[in-house]
Amino acid sequence: MFLILIDAHSKWMDVYPVSTASLGITLDCLRKSFSNHGLPEMLVSDNATYFVSTEFKDFMNKNGIRHITSAPFHASSNGLAERAVQTFKTMMKKAGEGSVASKVARVLFSYRITPQSTTGISLAEMLLGRKLRSTLDLLHPDLQQKVRDKQSKQKQYHDNKCPIRNFQVVDAVLTKNFSYGPKWIPGFIAKVSGPLSYQVMLGDGKTMQRHVDQILSQELKGSESKEKGCGDVSLDTSAGSGTDSVGRDVGIVPGKYQGSWVLRTNQGLLKEKP
Numbered sequence: 001m002f003l004i005l006i007d008a009h010s011k012w013m014d015v016y017p018v019s020t021a022s023l024g025i026t027l028d029c030l031r032k033s034f035s036n037h038g039l040p041e042m043l044v045s046d047n048a049t050y051f052v053s054t055e056f057k058d059f060m061n062k063n064g065i066r067h068i069t070s071a072p073f074h075a076s077s078n079g080l081a082e083r084a085v086q087t088f089k090t091m092m093k094k095a096g097e098g099s100v101a102s103k104v105a106r107v108l109f110s111y112r113i114t115p116q117s118t119t120g121i122s123l124a125e126m127l128l129g130r131k132l133r134s135t136l137d138l139l140h141p142d143l144q145q146k147v148r149d150k151q152s153k154q155k156q157y158h159d160n161k162c163p164i165r166n167f168q169v170v171d172a173v174l175t176k177n178f179s180y181g182p183k184w185i186p187g188f189i190a191k192v193s194g195p196l197s198y199q200v201m202l203g204d205g206k207t208m209q210r211h212v213d214q215i216l217s218q219e220l221k222g223s224e225s226k227e228k229g230c231g232d233v234s235l236d237t238s239a240g241s242g243t244d245s246v247g248r249d250v251g252i253v254p255g256k257y258q259g260s261w262v263l264r265t266n267q268g269l270l271k272e273k274p
Helices: 023-037 054-062 075-093 100-113 123-128 135-139 143-161
Strands: 002-006 013-017 042-045 066-069 172-176 184-192 197-202 207-211 215-217 261-265 268-272
Touching (some): 002 023, 002 075, 013 023, 013 075, 013 100, 023 054, 042 075, 054 066, 075 100, 100 123, 172 197, 172 207
Parallel strands (some): 042 066
Antiparallel strands (some): 002 013, 172 184, 172 215, 184 197, 197 207, 261 268
16 A cells, blocks of 8 residues: 655655555655655645544644645546556556565656656656756766866867957957948947957947957957967058047058058958948
């Protein structure tokens, strides 16, 4: 004989083998369950004698639990519990040999680690917020470590090939222009708004939000990074320069390339039409 408790939200199941159905044994099982999971707001049961007794009602009232009984001779009114009973019986028949206690333990463990069709996660993840380690993890014991090692190598390779670009407030930069005109517009960093995002102020006082990939340094030389696709682009100021609203060099190129931007990269000169 078993006393089965099931949580309506997570479908977590507790099963207690009992020698007989009595008020004292039932209360002991409930106390064990409550000590593990806390007091429920509501408990639904059938109309067994001990469930409708005065002592059981007092126990529910003292613990602030609302007790509801299902309709007599209508088991489907407590369908969740009835399905739990059928599921447990089916799994016990397939549990193999062993004592009752060992079979119950195996059944509950399998039931709790199996992903549910509705949620896609296991009962343990629903109730405990984590996966339970099982013998399935022994098939690939070093899988997680291999993933971490691979990710670490990828990060190291990326960091070596593409140094991290950090800008400080008031650094002179070129920011990508997505409207009419030159593709790169001079300005300076007005604010560091995130780990990889900045607010760039232009010469006319306008502020633009830009990702680090949309910003080029005016001061760094292309030789600082020789990898294709990772080189910083700096303004060629050999022909002259201008100033921004705070008096910093913004690298305006007059003369031969007047009206255009000339950018120096590790591949040579790039001319951008206005």
